Amino acid sequence: MGVDVGGQDASWRRAAEEWFVQRLHEKGDFAAFVADEPELGVVSSAVGTCDRHAPGPANLSGLHGHVFNISTDPRRRRLGYARACLDVLLAWYRDETDVGVINLNATPRRPEPLPLPRLRRPALPRPPTPVAPVPQPARPQPARP
Template sequence: MDTDSGIAPAQGAGDPAERPPVTVRRAEVRDAAALVRLRALMFASMGEEPGPEDAPWRAEAQRWFAERLGRPAEFAAFVVDDPELGVVSTAVGICYDRAPGPLNPAPVTGHLSNVSTDPRRQRRGYAKACLEALLDWFGRETDAWVVNLHATSHGDALYRSLGFDSPRHPELHIRLPRGERA
């Protein structure tokens, strides 16, 4: 049992050569709740407590996903469905404007996130299939020349196998204090 998510991990996923082919589809607005569920599982697997089903962030995230799924030129999510569990895997991508530079002459950069598979269906190639579909979308349907992501130790080898590498200059961030705004 995965103590973080309360879900039993996959058992007997089998030899990759014996697995049926993975069917990936582009997520639709109706999948927003499933994307939130997989996002919560992702946070739990990273050791971040996602909170209860009615945590305020979940409703906001569902609204956010639903809105962006209606913007196919700048946002895409690819999913794998399971006949018993519904949507069990996803990878999400978004394009954002950024000033061009010598290594990225396009004003568009891609960001990949929310790579998550339900623990009961892990180790079957679902995340890789979603990632490949998403990278194809970035390459064929967007102007992005560069796609970035934040990798955990769980996904690092998969991302590198698909061509991702460490940036020359590591990303840093700061959490700004939030309170009453003037």
């Protein structure tokens, strides 16, 4: 979040690649959705995990979702790709997990706040409303290892 990521040979990149490959093979507590364009490849993503916490009165499952790696190639910003990926990720939490709380950390460098609904469990059963149409042929798809 707002940190210099280094070059293509930065040591963290290999460790992150191994982590993502491992997580993509695990079922149930991890999901990654991407928007892909024929000429550029992956141009946007949204990733989420499920973390176990103690159950509470507002979250009987104790599961918390954590949203991260929402990003878009600078050449494709403001086209709705990140929002489309986030909408599909939120639908995954709603339809395929027992998550009762979703956390999202965002960089302070974002030019304007992302308009998100309050994400309490009673709101999750409603399908997300797209903010802007997503140009075709880009469609959020589960990332493949």
